[in-house]
Amino acid sequence: MIQFAIVGCGHIADKHLEAILQVEGAQLAAVCDTNVLRLEEWGARTGAATFIDLEEMLLRMPEISVICICTPSGLHAPLAVKAAQAGRHLIIEKPVALTIEDGDAILRAVQRYGVKAAAVHPNRYRPAVRYLKWALDSGKFGRISHVNATVRWNRNQAYYDQAPWRGTRAMDGGVLMNQAIHNLDLLLWLFGPVQDVQAMADTRLRHMECEDVAIATVRFHSGVLGVVEAATTVYERNLEESISVFGEHGYAVIGGPTAQWIKQWKCSSMTEGEIAQLRAKVEQDPLGIPGHQRIIQDMVTAIREDRSPAITAADGMHAVRLIDQMLLSSRAEQSQI
Structure with a gap:
């Protein structure tokens, strides 16, 4: 099983959860959010481990392979870079970043640490x-x-x-x-x-x-x-x-x-x-098959086949540019x- 974590448990995170539950070979292992009440609700709903801090989650759960970043867009870059530094693959909600500088920082981290990064354009x-x-x-x-x-x-x-x-x-x-x-x-x-x-x-x-x-x-x-x-x-x-x-x-x-x-x-x-x-x-x-489900499935396959995702973070940055x-x-x- 490919272990996933969702960072940011707002509205769009529900689509990631539904997709993970539908994809064979994918499993939600953890959720992370700074809102304690929302985090508790997600923990009760999913049975996943809960964390307020991303770095603690990355340290304590090395079995997690993929981080779904579902936070407000301005937080994508620092979270994605931290996850990439920890060797975790990324699925980043749109937009990949709000600025060219932040997007380039993500792409540099992805290349440097050899992880896969997908943009969510369902x-x-x-x-x-x-x-x-x-x-x-x-x-x-x-x-x-x-x-x-x-x-x-x-x-x-x-x-x-x-x-x-x-x-x-x-x-x-x-x-x-x-x-x-x-x-x-x-x-x-x-x-x-x-x-x-x-x-x-x-x-x-x-x-x-x-x-x-x-x-x-x-x-x-x-x-x-x-x-x-x-x-x-x-x-x-x-x-x-x-x-x-x-x-x-x-x-x-x-x-x-x-x-x-x-x-x-x-x-x-x-x-x-x-x-x-x-x-x-x-x-x-x-x-058809929901786009988020396709993106989760593609990441599972990309990891197993050691190839790039169908819609990469670099692809997602074209629209940002x-x-x-x-x-x-x-x-x-x-x-x-």
Whole structure:
């Protein structure tokens, strides 16, 4: 059995717990959190050993192979570096880090101490997204002209007020780093690195330190043009999350309130029957095997086969670097006003 520990027992930790319980060969050995009441509750729920201090856990439980880092984002780097120094593999929630410097520190530690590090970008495993990746890799849409990523969501003021670290630059980030990062990861995974970025970001409706709305245009190295729209200011509820692709031989829109449905799909090399069959497969099981479960399973396999994870921490940092470019562009634009 590969022994796992979860560090940070907030909301997202539940997904890691569910995934570990579902993966054959994975076992939760310990949990770590500075909130004593929450830690006691997790210990009672899981039967895992409980620790307030990461270093004590690493020292007392050498049998732990993988650390799942689920803390506020600003704490990822110091915790990941400590775990890597202790020779433990890492699964790091998004974003891998809030700054390029912190991310580079993690990547240096991973390389120096010879551990494996995975970034949590589960949207790559959604069936509709996998079919889109297949179509692009197969050239189904021909030469791509432009793409669009949209996140029109609601995160009301109560969401940001529930913890003092939410919406801060030091611990959380704004709509780009916290919500749209999955969509930016998908754009980079599907279309490759970005060459040019122009962006505007602002804090319009929420009382927080970071941006609640952002708009950007990008040019990929391939020449493909892209538009990104991200907001947590949409009234009352999540409205839309989508990835749209437009090419010389067709187009596709993966959308819905969360991007898991084929909303549009037209392709000159596919019959209407083939497209209908594709839609039916997605509608039958739009989520597939949960992405967190896939990531936990992949880490177990990567350890046994001594290979890199499918989505590495270095992969995860590509989206962080793109967001950094967007925010730099936005600040430059504001300084000219």
